[in-house]
Amino acid sequence: xxxxxxxxxxxxxxxxxxxxxxxxxxxxxxxxxxxxxxxxxxxxxxxxxxxxxxxxxxxxxxxxxxxxxxxxxxxxxxxxxxxxxxxxxxxxxxxxxxxxxxxxxxxxxxxxxxxxxxxxxxxxxxxxxxxxxxxxxxxxxxxxxxxxxxxxxxxxxxxxxxxxxxxxxxxxxxxxxxxxxxxxxxxxxxxxxxxxxxxxxxxxxxxxxxxxxxxxxxxxxxxxxxxxxxxxxxxxxxxxxxxxxxxxxxxxxxxxxxxxxxxxxxxxxxxxxxxxxxxxxxxxxxxxxxxxxxxxxxxxxxxxxxxxxxxxxxxxxxxxxxxxxxxxxxxxxxxxxxxxxxxxxxxxxxxxxxxxxxxxxxxxxxxxxxxxxxxxxxxxxxxxxxxxxxxxxxxxxxxxx
Amino acid sequence: xxxxxxxxxxxxxxxxxxxxxxxxxxxxxxxxxxxxxxxxxxxxxxxxxxxxxxxxxxxxxxxxxxxxxxxxxxxxxxxxxxxxxxxxxxxxxxxxxxxxxxxxxxxxxxxxxxxxxxxxxxxxxxxxxxxxxxxxxxxxxxxxxxxxxxxxxxxxxxxxxxxxxxxxxxxxxxxxxxxxxxxxxxxxxxxxxxxxxxxxxxxxxxxxxxxxxxxxxxxxxxxxxxxxxxxxxxxxxxxxxxxxxxxxxxxxxxxxxxxxxxxxxxxxxxxxxxxxxxxxxxxxxxxxxxxxxxxxxxxxxxxxxxxxxxxxxxxxxxxxxxxxxxxxxxxxxxxxxxxxxxxxxxxxxxxxxxxxxxxxxxxxxxxxxxxxxxxxxxxxxxxxxxxxxxxxxxxxxxxxx
Numbered sequence: 001x002x003x004x005x006x007x008x009x010x011x012x013x014x015x016x017x018x019x020x021x022x023x024x025x026x027x028x029x030x031x032x033x034x035x036x037x038x039x040x041x042x043x044x045x046x047x048x049x050x051x052x053x054x055x056x057x058x059x060x061x062x063x064x065x066x067x068x069x070x071x072x073x074x075x076x077x078x079x080x081x082x083x084x085x086x087x088x089x090x091x092x093x094x095x096x097x098x099x100x101x102x103x104x105x106x107x108x109x110x111x112x113x114x115x116x117x118x119x120x121x122x123x124x125x126x127x128x129x130x131x132x133x134x135x136x137x138x139x140x141x142x143x144x145x146x147x148x149x150x151x152x153x154x155x156x157x158x159x160x161x162x163x164x165x166x167x168x169x170x171x172x173x174x175x176x177x178x179x180x181x182x183x184x185x186x187x188x189x190x191x192x193x194x195x196x197x198x199x200x201x202x203x204x205x206x207x208x209x210x211x212x213x214x215x216x217x218x219x220x221x222x223x224x225x226x227x228x229x230x231x232x233x234x235x236x237x238x239x240x241x242x243x244x245x246x247x248x249x250x251x252x253x254x255x256x257x258x259x260x261x262x263x264x265x266x267x268x269x270x271x272x273x274x275x276x277x278x279x280x281x282x283x284x285x286x287x288x289x290x291x292x293x294x295x296x297x298x299x300x301x302x303x304x305x306x307x308x309x310x311x312x313x314x315x316x317x318x319x320x321x322x323x324x325x326x327x328x329x330x331x332x333x334x335x336x337x338x339x340x341x342x343x344x345x346x347x348x349x350x351x352x353x354x355x356x357x358x359x360x361x362x363x364x365x366x367x368x369x370x371x372x373x374x375x376x377x378x379x380x381x382x383x384x385x386x387x388x389x390x391x392x393x394x395x396x397x398x399x400x401x
Numbered sequence: 402x403x404x405x406x407x408x409x410x411x412x413x414x415x416x417x418x419x420x421x422x423x424x425x426x427x428x429x430x431x432x433x434x435x436x437x438x439x440x441x442x443x444x445x446x447x448x449x450x451x452x453x454x455x456x457x458x459x460x461x462x463x464x465x466x467x468x469x470x471x472x473x474x475x476x477x478x479x480x481x482x483x484x485x486x487x488x489x490x491x492x493x494x495x496x497x498x499x500x501x502x503x504x505x506x507x508x509x510x511x512x513x514x515x516x517x518x519x520x521x522x523x524x525x526x527x528x529x530x531x532x533x534x535x536x537x538x539x540x541x542x543x544x545x546x547x548x549x550x551x552x553x554x555x556x557x558x559x560x561x562x563x564x565x566x567x568x569x570x571x572x573x574x575x576x577x578x579x580x581x582x583x584x585x586x587x588x589x590x591x592x593x594x595x596x597x598x599x600x601x602x603x604x605x606x607x608x609x610x611x612x613x614x615x616x617x618x619x620x621x622x623x624x625x626x627x628x629x630x631x632x633x634x635x636x637x638x639x640x641x642x643x644x645x646x647x648x649x650x651x652x653x654x655x656x657x658x659x660x661x662x663x664x665x666x667x668x669x670x671x672x673x674x675x676x677x678x679x680x681x682x683x684x685x686x687x688x689x690x691x692x693x694x695x696x697x698x699x700x701x702x703x704x705x706x707x708x709x710x711x712x713x714x715x716x717x718x719x720x721x722x723x724x725x726x727x728x729x730x731x732x733x734x735x736x737x738x739x740x741x742x743x744x745x746x747x748x749x750x751x752x753x754x755x756x757x758x759x760x761x762x763x764x765x766x767x768x769x770x771x772x773x774x775x776x777x778x779x780x781x782x783x784x785x786x787x788x789x790x791x792x793x794x795x796x797x798x799x800x801x802x
Contacts, residue, residue, distance in 0.1 A: 009571060009603045011518050011523075011542070014664060014665060041471050044470050049466060049469065053457075053458070056458070057454070057461075061454065064448065064453075065450060068453070068644035069448075069646055104648075104673075104674070105670050108669060111668065115414065115415060116411060117410060117411060118412050119414070136667060137668050247671070247675075248674075260415045263415060264541070267534075269505040269506050269509040269648060273505070273646065274648075275680075276676060276677065278646075279676075
C-alpha cells in the first residue's frame with residue numbers, strides 16, 4: 001500500500017457545514033456532578049416504556065414477518081392516517097394521509113427540503129437566533145442565509161419583507177411555537193402578517209413544529225399551514241411526545257412538492273425504519289396520546305416555573321429572559337459586553353452548564369445570549385443550578401462596571 | 402389564499418434524479434397471482450422473528466428508558482464493536498469500532514458519500530449494469546457518471562484505467578460480490594489489478610457489500626478494504642442477514658474521511674434509529690449469527706440452483722445468463738434486437754414479472770438484458786415461472802428470425 005489520497009478530495013460543501021458545537025458541550029457535561037441546562041432532550045422519566053414495550057411484544061407475536069420487511073418510501077399508511085386525523089382534530093387542518101411523508105426524524109425533513117429546493121447560493125431566511133440543526137442541514141446545500149431577528153412577538157416583519165424583496169429566497173425556516181433556542185412563540189398578528197408577505201411568492205415557509213403539542217399555558221395560535229398551505233411545508237415529530245430513539249418525524253406537503261420530496265427520500269435512505277413506525281402506531285392505537293402529552297406538559301410547566309422563579313430570585317436585574325408558554329427552552333440576554341462564552345467558562349467551574357448563544361447565529365460571535373433547557377431537571381435541581389449561575393452572573397456583571 | 406408558487410422553485414438536482422422504476426414495476430406485481438422475480442427483498446420466511454421479539458422484550462423490560470432517548474451520531478458503541486470484530490474474524494480486516502459509522506441503511510451510506518465527496522460535475526465511475534440506488538443517490542449531487550462494464554471476471558480494467566486517467570474521478574462505486582443487478586463477482590485477479598490502478602490516487606472506491614455473507618458456493622475473495630484501505634470506503638448492512646425494516650447499515654472508513662462523514666451524518670438525520678440498533682445488537686449477542694446466515698445461504702443456493710436448472714430446461718439456447726455464487730440475483734442477456742421491455746410486456750400477460758435492464762444503465766435504453774431475483778420464490782414456483790418465461794422467450798426469439 002502506498003498512501004491515502006493526498007489532494008483535497010472532499011466536496012466544497014462539507015467544509016462549510018458547522019460541527020455540532022452543542023454535542024461538544026454535551027461531552028463536557030458527561031460529568032454527573034454537573035447540573036446541565038445544556039441538553040435538548042425530552043425527560044427520560046416520562047417515556048411510556050411499559051406501553052411501548054407492550055406494543056412491541058404484541059407486534060412481534062402477531063405480525064412478526066410483516067414488521068421486518070422493506071416498506072414504502074412514503075411511510076406506513078396507518079401512521080400517516082393517524083397524523084392526518086390528529087391535525088384535523090387538534091388544529092383544524094384538513095389534510096389527507098397522502099400529504100404526509102414519514103421521515104427519519106425532523107432533521108431528515110430539513111435535509112430533504114435542502115435536496116428538493118436549494119441550489120448553490122439560493123437564499124434561506126433563518127431566524128436569529130435560529131435552530132442549529134437547520135443551519136447545518138441547509139449549509140450542506142450551500143445556501144445563502146439571511147437572518148431575521150425574532151423577539152417577543154415573533155419574526156421581525158420589516159426585515160422579512162426586505163429580505164423577500166432584496167434576494168431570491170427559496171425557503172424561510174421558522175419555528176413559530178416555543179422556538180429552539182429562544183422559547184419564543186409568534187403571536188397571532190405576527191403570523192398573519194408574515195403569511196400575507198409570503199402568500200403567492202416562490203418562497204416556501206418551512207414550519208418546524210416539534211414542540212407545538214407541549215403548550216402548558218396560553219392559547220394555541222394558527223399554524224402557517226392553515227393560513228398559507230400553498231406556501232408551507234409543515235414538519236412534525238414523535239421525538240418530544242413519545243420518544244426520540246425511533247427517529248420518526250414527518251413532513252406535510254402537497255402536489256408537486258410532495259412528489260419531489262418522495263424522490264429525495266428514496267435517494268436518501270429508501271424509507272424510514274418500519275419497525276419503529278409500527279411500534280409507535282401500535283402504541284398510539286392502544287393507548288391514545290392525550291393523557292400522556294398532558295403529563296409531559298404538566299411536568300415541563302412546573303420545571304419552567306421553577307426556573308423562572310429561581311431566576312427572579314437569583315439573577316441580577318440587568319439580565320433579561322424569555323417566559324415561554326411551552327416547549328423545553330428559555331433564552332437569556334446578558335448585559336452588552338458580557339460574552340456568554342466567558343460566563344460558560346466560569347459557570348462550568350461551579351458545575352453548571354448551558355449553551356452559549358454563539359452556535360444559533362450564522363454570522364455573529366461572542367454574543368451575550370444563552371440557552372437554558374428545563375425539560376430534564378427536576379425543580380430542586382433547577383433551583384440549585386440557577387442559584388449558582390446567578391452567583392457567577394452577579395460577580396461578572398459587577399466586574400463589568 | 403391566492404395560489405401555490407408558480408415559478409420553478411425546485412433545485413436543479415431534484416429534476417435529475419431518476420424515479421425508482423423498480424418501485425413502479427413492483428406496484429404491477431401486487432397482484433398475488435403473478436410470479437415475481439422482480440423484487441429485491443430478502444425472503445421473509447427466514448426472518449428470525451422469535452429471536453428478535455425476545456431481544457426487544459428483554460430490552461424493554463431491562464433498559465426501557467435507555468433505549469428510548471437520543472443517541473450519538475456515530476452509532477451504538479457495542480454494535481460498532483461487534484461489526485469491527487466480525488470483519489476481523491470473517492475477512493481478516495483489522496479495524497476498530499472508531500472506523501464504523503452506523504447508517505440508516507446502506508442507501509444512506511451512499512447519500513453521505515455523495516454529500517462528503519461530490520461537487521457538481523465530479524466524476525463517478527459506475528458499473529454497467531449498476532445498482533440503481535447508487536445512481537439515484539449520486540445523481541442528487543449532480544455527478545457525472547462514467548460507466549465501466551462488468552463481465553464474468555469483474556470490472557473492465559481497460560475502461561477503468563482510461564476513465565481514471567481521462568477524467569477527474571472522485572468515486573468508483575463497486576459491488577464486487579454478487580452484484581446487484583448481475584450476480585457477478587469480481588475474480589481475485591481482477592480485484593488486485595483494479596486495486597493497483599486505484600492505489601494512491603485521489604479516487605475513493607466505494608465497496609458496497611450487502612450480499613458478501615450470502616455465498617453459497619466458491620471461495621471468498623479479498624475485500625478492497627483489505628487491499629487498499631486508504632482508497633476504500635466499505636459499506637455493509639443487516640438488511641440481508643437479519644431484517645431490512647430496521648434500516649441499519651454501516652460505513653467503514655478512517656481518519657479525515659470518517660470525520661467528514663460524521664458531520665454529514667449529523668446534518669442528515671442526527672443519528673440512526675437507536676432502538677433498532679439496540680434490538681439488533683441484543684439479537685446478535687444472544688443468538689450469534691452464523692447458523693442463521695447458514696440457513697439463508699442454503700435456501701438461496703437451492704432457489705438459485707432451481708432457477709438455473711429451469712433455465713437450462715426451458716430457455717432458448719440463444720439466451721445467456723450469469724451463474725452467481727451467492728446473493729439474490731442473476732442476469733439474463735437476450736439476443737441482440739430483443740428489448741427486455743418488450744419481453745416484460747408479454748411476460749406480464751403470462752403472469753411472470755422481472756426487471757428489464759434499463760434502469761441499471763445511466764445512458765442506455767431498450768436494452769436486451771434483465772434481472773431475475775430468486776430469494777423470494779420457492780423451488781416449485783421458480784420452475785413454473787421460468788417455464789412460462791421460457792415460453793414467451795421462445796416465441797419472441799423465433800419471431801425475430
